[in-house]
Amino acid sequence: MGTLLVLWGFLLISLMAIGGFFMFRKFLKKLPKDDGKSVMDWEEYYIKKTLHMWEVKEKALLEELVAPVPELFRDVAKHTIASKIGHVALEKNQNRITQESIIEGYIIATPKRDHKFLRKKLKEKEIDVAPYEHLFTLSKSNYRDNWQSKYRKTKA
Structure with missing residues (x-):
């Protein structure tokens, strides 16, 4: 007992x-x-600011990318990743969310351990990962706090 x-x-x-x-x-x-x-607050801001920019194809891609996240946490992960994608799109002054901004935002918003799945998924979809290698080399801990300036440096 x-x-x-x-x-x-x-x-x-x-x-x-x-x-x-x-x-x-x-x-x-x-x-x-x-x-x-x-x-x-910033996540909500970017979601609201870019909500009209999402199209069905891009939403489906985001759903595919967050599929391995356990269902209990999937909505939170999707919200966080979508806000980072929105931030990237606004930084680039885009009129709509593109596949490139989704991939870049996903890489920035997720830890390094999730990048293996992303690489596999992009290979399945026959999307070249070479343009994103500079983002893969960074770990989330390296750019989480100050990712904007580090992102701009890699684009220069």
């Missing part, structure tokens, strides 16, 4: 720690940065 009670306590503490971790991450994304807006 004592062992069962200890296991039950360990399970509850573990589940609360996991839940607390994800709640804390969400809390950190909601904290305002130097410009007065939080990461989530």
Whole structure:
């Protein structure tokens, strides 16, 4: 009986720690940065600003790219990636979301471990990855905070 009670306590503490971790991450994304807006505020801004620029083909490509994400987290991942794609498209002054901006935004928004899947998917679709190699060489930890200036440097 004592062992069962200890296991039950360990399970509850573990589940609360996991839940607390994800709640804390969400809390950190909601904290305002130097410009007065939080990461989530900027995500919403880019989504709203570029919503009219998405076409069916591009939406389908984004759905394909986020398919390996577990269903529980897929909506959050799609939202985060779509906002980064919107940011890239606005930086380039595009009138619509293109396949190139989707790929660039996906690379910037995702950690390095997801790039293997992207390379595989692009190979299946017979899309050349050479124009994006400079982005693949960066890891998310290298450009997460200041990715705009590093992105501009690689384009120069």
